[in-house]
Amino acid sequence: MNRSDFKQGLKGGAIIALSSAPFGVLFGAVAIDNGLSFLETLLMSATVYAGASQLVGIELFGQRVEPWLVVLSVFAVNFRHILYSAAIAKFVRHYTPLQKALAFFLLVDPQFAEAFRRGESGQGVSFSWYFGFGAVIYVCWSISTMIGAWFGRMIGDPASIGIDILLPVYFLGMVLAFRSRWGFYPIVLASAVASIAAYHTVGSPWHVSIGAAAGVIVATVLPLPAKQEPDAAASEAEG
Amino acid sequence: MSTALDINTVLLILAAAAATYVTRIGGYLLITRMTSIPPRMEAALNAVPAAVLTTLVAPAFFEGGWDVKITMLVALGVALRFPGLLVLVAGWATVMICRHLFGL
Numbered sequence: 190m191n192r193s194d195f196k197q198g199l200k201g202g203a204i205i206a207l208s209s210a211p212f213g214v215l216f217g218a219v220a221i222d223n224g225l226s227f228l229e230t231l232l233m234s235a236t237v238y239a240g241a242s243q244l245v246g247i248e249l250f251g252q253r254v255e256p257w258l259v260v261l262s263v264f265a266v267n268f269r270h271i272l273y274s275a276a277i278a279k280f281v282r283h284y285t286p287l288q289k290a291l292a293f294f295l296l297v298d299p300q301f302a303e304a305f306r307r308g309e310s311g312q313g314v315s316f317s318w319y320f321g322f323g324a325v326i327y328v329c330w331s332i333s334t335m336i337g338a339w340f341g342r343m344i345g346d347p348a349s350i351g352i353d354i355l356l357p358v359y360f361l362g363m364v365l366a367f368r369s370r371w372g373f374y375p376i377v378l379a380s381a382v383a384s385i386a387a388y389h390t391v392g393s394p395w396h397v398s399i400g401a402a403a404g405v406i407v408a409t410v411l412p413l414p415a416k417q418e419p420d421a422a423a424s425e426a427e428g
Numbered sequence: 429m430s431t432a433l434d435i436n437t438v439l440l441i442l443a444a445a446a447a448t449y450v451t452r453i454g455g456y457l458l459i460t461r462m463t464s465i466p467p468r469m470e471a472a473l474n475a476v477p478a479a480v481l482t483t484l485v486a487p488a489f490f491e492g493g494w495d496v497k498i499t500m501l502v503a504l505g506v507a508l509r510f511p512g513l514l515v516l517v518a519g520w521a522t523v524m525i526c527r528h529l530f531g532l
Binding site: 256 | 432437440445448459476477484491492503507516520527
C-alpha cells in the first residue's frame with residue numbers, strides 16, 4: 190500500500206461519502222418501513238452496496254413481490270455496472286486477483302467516474318488510491334444506513350439543510366470534467382434527452398440505463414476520432 | 429427495533445448482492461476475454477462516463493423546482509473554472525439561499 194495514494198483516495202472519497210449519506214439514511218428508513226429488521230437492513234447495504242437498486246428492491250419486497258422478480262429487478266437496475274467494469278478494465282489490469290475482486294465489489298457510480306478520470310489523465314489508478322476512495326464511501330454508506338434505520342423519519346427533511354442537492358451537483362461537475370473529450374456534446378445530448386423521456390414514460394430508476402444506452406449507442410455511430418490517445422497534458426496540473 | 433434475521437429475507441438479500449456483483453465484475457470478465465477491442469467498441473466504452481453521469485444530472489434538473497434549476501446553473505458556471513469541492517460549496521450555498529431567503 191502506498192500511504193500518500195491511500196490518503197488521497199480517502200480525501201476524495203470523503204466528499205462523495207458525505208454527499209451520499211442522505212441517501213443511505215433514506216434507504217435505512219424506507220427499509221424499516223417496508224418490514225426489514227435492523228440487521229437485515231444493514232446486511233443489504235453492506236452486501237448489495239448500490240443505492241438505487243436497494244431502494245427498488247426494498248420497494249418490491251414491501252409489496253410482497255416474488256423473490257426472483259426482486260433479484261431480477263436489482264440486476265436490471267445495476268446493469269450499467271457491466272459497462273463500468275468493461276470501461277475500467279484497462280486501468281486495473283495490474284491488480285492481483287484478490288484486489289480485482291474487492292475493487293469490483295466497490296465499483297459504485299462515483300468510484301467508477303473518479304477512477305476512469307484518474308486513469309485517463311495518466312495519474313494511474315493504484316490499488317491504494319482505489320481502496321482508500323472506496324473504503325470511506327462504503328463505511329459511510331453502512332453507517333448512514335444504520336442511522337436511517339434507527340431514527341427513521343425523525344431525521345427530517347434533507348431539503349431544508351440542502352444536502353439533497355449535493356449528489357446532482359457533484360455528478361454535474363463530473364460530467365463537465367469530460368467535456369474536452371471526443372464526442373462529448375452529442376453523447377451528453379443523447380443521454381439527456383433519452384433519460385428525461387424515459388423518466389417520464391418508464392419511470393425511475395430505469396431512466397439511468399436507458400439514457401446511458403442512448404449515449405453509448407451515439408458514440409458507436411459517430412465518426413471515429415483521428416487519434417484516440419487520452420491527453421496526458423491535462424493531468425499534469427492535478428499532480 | 430427488531431434485530432431478527434429471517435432466513436428467507438437473508439437469502440433474498442444475498443441473491444440480490446450476488447446479482448449486483450455479477451454486473452460489477454461481468455464487464456471486466458467479458459472484455460479481458462477479447463484478444464483485441466474493435467475501435468467502435470473502444471469508443472463506446474470511453475463514452476460510458478459521460479453517458480451515465482448525464483442521466484443522473486439531466487432529469488434532476490428538469491424535474492427539480494426553480495431552486496434546483498438555479499443551483500445547477502450556478503454549479504455549471506462554477507464547474508467550468510473551479511475544482512469539485514468549490515462546485516459543491518457553491519451549489520449548497522445557492523440552494524440554501526434560494527430556499528431560505530427567497531422561499532423557492
